[in-house]
Amino acid sequence: MGEVIVVTSGKGGVGKTTTTANLGTGLALRGKNVVLVDADIGLRNLDVVMGLENRIVYDLVDVVDGNCRLRQALIKDKRYSTLYLLPAAQTKDKSAVNPQQMQKLCQELAEEYDYVIVDCPAGIEQGFKNAIAGASRAVVVTTPEVSAVRDADRIIGLLEASGLRNPQLVINRLRIDMVKRGDMMNIDDMIDILAIDLIGVVPDDEAIVISTNRGEPAVTNEASMAGQAYRNIVRRIMGEDVPFMNLESDSGFVSRLAKMFGFKKIK
Amino acid sequence: MDLFKMFSKPDNSKDIAKERLKLVLIHDRANVSPQFLEMIKGEIINVISDYMEIDESGLEIKLTRTKRDSDNSTVPALVANIPIRKMKDSGKV
Numbered sequence: 001m002g003e004v005i006v007v008t009s010g011k012g013g014v015g016k017t018t019t020t021a022n023l024g025t026g027l028a029l030r031g032k033n034v035v036l037v038d039a040d041i042g043l044r045n046l047d048v049v050m051g052l053e054n055r056i057v058y059d060l061v062d063v064v065d066g067n068c069r070l071r072q073a074l075i076k077d078k079r080y081s082t083l084y085l086l087p088a089a090q091t092k093d094k095s096a097v098n099p100q101q102m103q104k105l106c107q108e109l110a111e112e113y114d115y116v117i118v119d120c121p122a123g124i125e126q127g128f129k130n131a132i133a134g135a136s137r138a139v140v141v142t143t144p145e146v147s148a149v150r151d152a153d154r155i156i157g158l159l160e161a162s163g164l165r166n167p168q169l170v171i172n173r174l175r176i177d178m179v180k181r182g183d184m185m186n187i188d189d190m191i192d193i194l195a196i197d198l199i200g201v202v203p204d205d206e207a208i209v210i211s212t213n214r215g216e217p218a219v220t221n222e223a224s225m226a227g228q229a230y231r232n233i234v235r236r237i238m239g240e241d242v243p244f245m246n247l248e249s250d251s252g253f254v255s256r257l258a259k260m261f262g263f264k265k266i267k
Numbered sequence: 268m269d270l271f272k273m274f275s276k277p278d279n280s281k282d283i284a285k286e287r288l289k290l291v292l293i294h295d296r297a298n299v300s301p302q303f304l305e306m307i308k309g310e311i312i313n314v315i316s317d318y319m320e321i322d323e324s325g326l327e328i329k330l331t332r333t334k335r336d337s338d339n340s341t342v343p344a345l346v347a348n349i350p351i352r353k354m355k356d357s358g359k360v
Contacts, residue, residue: 146284146291153292182279189285193292 002033002110005117005237006135008159010151012122014143015172018208020119021049022219022227023139026234028083029220032114035074035084037106039131040121041096044088051215052077052085061089064101070108079216084113094126099133106134115237124158132159138167139199144174144185153194168199170233175204187244198244200233202226293330304328311347322350 007020017040024036038046041061047053058073063086070086077083086109089096109116120131132138138159142152152169159167171190178184191198207224211217219230232242308328315321327348 144281146288149288150291150295154295157296179281182281185281185284189281193285193288 002112002114002116003137004106004110004135005115005137005139006039006120006132006164007117007139007141008120008128008131008155009141009148010122010124010155011142011148014141014148015170015202015208016122016141017045017049017119018212018217019139019141019170019172019202019230020046020117021217022230023234023237024083024115024117025050025077025080025217026219026230027115027117027237028077028080030234030238031082032238033082033112034115034117035086035109035113037086037109037116037118038088039102039118039127041088041127041130042090042093043121044090046119047075047085047087048215049212050077050085050217052087053215056087059087059089060105061092061096064097064105070105094121094130097130099129102130102133104134110134124154128155128158132162132164135164138164139170140167140194140196141170141172142190142194143172144179144190149185149190149193156194156196166197168197169194170199171201173204174201199236200229201244202229202233290330297330304330307345311349315349317355319354320352322352325350 005023007016007023009016017038020036024034028034036046036050037060038044039060040046044059047056052075055075058068060073062068063070063073074084074086077085106116106118116134118131118135121127140152140155140159142148156167169191171187174187175184179186187198187201203225205218205224205226207218207221208226211221211224217230218224218227219234221227235242308326311328312321312323312326325348329346330344
């Protein structure tokens with residue numbers, strides 16, 4: 001029986017879809033059987049971030065409505081042999097699916113895959129309730145901004161109220177230069193406020209934009225800082241103990257940065 | 268040496284962000300309505316007015332958090348700043 005992990009945030013545009021794509025691809029690169037589920041019905045995007053938009057025939061709503069079998073709707077990613085995508089419907093809305101149906105769907109998928117990763121829509125309404133319905137674990141994505149942290153706090157409360165205890169935090173788009181001069185909240189500030197476990201910190205990185213342009217998740221890019229950060233998160237999701245490096249310690253800025261994201265040496 | 272920097276407040280913008288967040292989250296978590304504090308304010312004025320004359324326009328009341336003395340953990344606190352004009356006779360011993 002696999003694990004169903006929902007990636008959520010409350011606020012839009014903080015990197016849920018990017019995180020879903022990278023974690024899923026990263027897990028597949030480590031040999032796990034993974035299916036990504038786009039729960040953002042009406043505003044699907046995981047397909048384009050993954051570069052699989054041209055291969056959609058059936059979608060999640062088709063499966064739930066019984067228009068096709070689950071297997072028919074799954075898109076196999078040809079680049080990574082153990083990775084699949086279940087796309088969202090684009091022409092329907094959130095009310096096309098209910099939490100019971102999502103729960104059943106996730107259960108079915110978890111029987112066949114090691115990891116079912118659900119990309120949650122922004123907001124706290126029906127789409128959110130659908131996305132979390134089948135999950136046993138939650139990853140909350142935030143950025144170091146007041147609005148994103150506030151929404152993350154709200155989401156954490158709602159997750160806990162729904163029985164999803166101990167959500168784990170991904171801090172996305174951290175700019176170390178700004179943190180250093182005191183113009184951006186640091187990791188400790190956010191952990192202090194949100195009081196949940198940290199599972200990873202992803203630096204702001206141009207490679208994310210470039211990889212999204214290409215439809216190729218940054219986790220596969222060995223040279224990218226964000227890619228390295230995602231590879232670390234993937235290992236932590238699998239239960240490995242990958243240390244976090246302290247921002248404030250060490251002498252040189254570059255070596256500190258490099259250590260923080262798990263690089264041994266900057267070439 | 269930047270003179271303005273020397274005399275300006277030492278707060279970094281991230282400290283301001285953190286402070287603002289902490290405050291707004293107390294309200295969010297407590298699910299406090301905007302009328303809530305006004306109600307408390309009205310009641311406090313009622314009770315205190317029996318004993319002292321207060322400056323109602325200068326009354327400040329806010330929900331914030333504070334460190335608990337016993338274990339240094341952060342707890343929500345209701346902080347009221349009530350300027351007293353004079354004590355009433357009924358309040359004197």
